[in-house]
Structure formats: C-alpha cells, structure tokens
Amino acid sequence: MRGGDARRRGPLGGARLAHGAAEPRSDPQGRRRNGRGTLVLIVLSGRPGVGKTTVAQAVARELSAAGVPVGGFVTEEVRTGPEAAGSRGASPSRRGFAVEDLQSGQRATLADVSLPGPPRIGRYGVDVEAFERVALPALRRPAGGVLVVDEVGPMELESTAFRDRIARLADDPEPAVVTVPARTHPLLERLRAAGDEDAVTTETRDGLPASIVARLRRSLRDEEAA
Structure with missing residues (x-):
C-alpha cells in the first residue's frame, strides 16, 4: 500500500476502502457511488441487434425471481411477419418499435x-406522446428495487421529459440498468461517467446477466445497510 493509502482494489477492479477508512463519494474516474461505495448504475452499450434488450430482460427476470422489485421499460421491435419481437437488429420485416x-x-x-x-429517425416517425404515456410513469424506481431503462437511444431522446429524467439519473445515480447505443451524445457520456459501463457483444452477452444481477443485489444490500 503506497503512501499510506487506505484503499485496495475491489473484485471489479475499482478502489474500495480498507476497514475503518472514510468512504468517498466517487471513484478515481469521478463516478458516483452509494453510501457504501458500490457502483449502482450499470450502463450497457453496444451496436444495434447485439442483444442489449435481451440482457436487460434477463436481468429483470432474474431479479424478479429473486424477489427484487423491478421497474422501468424495454423497447422491442414490431414486425410485420410472424417473427417475435426482438432487439433492434436490422430486419426486412421490421416496421417499428x-x-x-x-x-x-x-x-x-x-x-x-x-x-x-x-x-x-431514419425511415421511422416517432410518437413522442405515446412513448411518454408509458415510459415516464415507468421511470419511478420501486422501493428497494432496481430500475431498467431500455433504451436511451435517438428515438427516446426526442422526448424532453425523458431527457430530463435521465439527466437526473446521471446526476444522482440509483440502482439501475440502462442500455445505450454505441455512439456519442452529451447525455450518454454523462451516463457513462456516472456508472459502470459494460460492452454487450456476442462474446459477453450470455454471461452478463448473472454478473449484473450479482452487482445490483450487492448494491441493494449496501444501500439498505447504509
């Protein structure tokens, strides 16, 4: 331990405090933590169709099965053919979301x-009013639970009220999973800076739900004990 630093590396690579040391409000990258030092906001990024929605839905199912309240919303494809709704990957039968x-x-x-x-946005007209009727009430985190926001993308960001709510989440993180596209935008960068970003790829997506659920449940335990 150099220079008497009371911190040591945690299991996720972040700095954590030795027993009895004072708790910081952010990690060395400036990301916000809760009262016990656990990152509470998880940001899933990836290209369209890679499986961000699938990961978010799996996290919601596993948390619910464990008795953890889950709020929020998911965004799914609407198709004209017999295929089931899925992620945002390109499809000739996709007509909307x-x-x-x-x-x-x-x-x-x-x-x-x-x-x-x-x-x-592209070939799609966006119904901001319909989106807000469902999405905005869903963005209230249930007591003792987790918020899932799928996704913070170009269509959703057409809503000023939605942007304001996501900005508050970035400024004051809470236990949540937020999916974002692999692109730059000032609000997306604020989310990335506030949370713990995981890249969703074909190689990582199968193992991510269990890892995310474990981190969120630890965060909830820390929050309850704080």
Missing part, C-alpha cells in the same frame, strides 16, 4: 414506418 412497462405490461408505439412525424 414499441415500449413496454415492466411492471404493468402496458405497451405503446414508439416509432413506426407509417407515422409521418416529425420527429423522424
């Missing part, structure tokens, strides 16, 4: 090729 409240099951159209806009 829908959001679903994880607690109530309420759904609404986020974007569709038939919507005229504005706004428009």
Whole structure:
C-alpha cells in the first residue's frame, strides 16, 4: 500500500476502502457511488441487434425471481411477419418499435414506418406522446428495487421529459440498468461517467446477466445497510 493509502482494489477492479477508512463519494474516474461505495448504475452499450434488450430482460427476470422489485421499460421491435419481437437488429420485416412497462405490461408505439412525424429517425416517425404515456410513469424506481431503462437511444431522446429524467439519473445515480447505443451524445457520456459501463457483444452477452444481477443485489444490500 503506497503512501499510506487506505484503499485496495475491489473484485471489479475499482478502489474500495480498507476497514475503518472514510468512504468517498466517487471513484478515481469521478463516478458516483452509494453510501457504501458500490457502483449502482450499470450502463450497457453496444451496436444495434447485439442483444442489449435481451440482457436487460434477463436481468429483470432474474431479479424478479429473486424477489427484487423491478421497474422501468424495454423497447422491442414490431414486425410485420410472424417473427417475435426482438432487439433492434436490422430486419426486412421490421416496421417499428414499441415500449413496454415492466411492471404493468402496458405497451405503446414508439416509432413506426407509417407515422409521418416529425420527429423522424431514419425511415421511422416517432410518437413522442405515446412513448411518454408509458415510459415516464415507468421511470419511478420501486422501493428497494432496481430500475431498467431500455433504451436511451435517438428515438427516446426526442422526448424532453425523458431527457430530463435521465439527466437526473446521471446526476444522482440509483440502482439501475440502462442500455445505450454505441455512439456519442452529451447525455450518454454523462451516463457513462456516472456508472459502470459494460460492452454487450456476442462474446459477453450470455454471461452478463448473472454478473449484473450479482452487482445490483450487492448494491441493494449496501444501500439498505447504509
């Protein structure tokens, strides 16, 4: 331990305190932590279609099965063919996207090729009002639970109220999983700086849910004990 530093490396590579040392509010990269030093905001980034939604849904299922309340929403494809809704990978039968409240099951159209806009993202018109009716009420974290936000992407960011809520999450992190595209945007960079970013790839996606659930449950235990 150099220079009498009371910190040692934690199991996830972050600095943690030796017994009896004072707790910092951020790690060396400036990321916010809760009262016991555990990163509470997990940011999943990756290209379209790689499986970010699948990972987020798996995390929500595993937490719910363990008795942990889960709030938030997921965004899924809407297809014209017989295929089931899935992630945002390119598909000739894809006609749009829908959001679903994880607690109530309420759904609404986020974007569709038939919507005229504005706004428009690519070939999709975005229904900001319908999105806000479902997504904004879903963004209340349940007591003692975890918030899942899938995703903070270009379509969702057309909502000013949604941007404001995500900005508050970046400024004051809470136990949450947030998916983001692999692109730059000021708000996305704030989320990355506030949380612990995991890249979703074809190699990592199968193992990520268990790792994320373990970190979130540890964070919730720390929060309860703080």
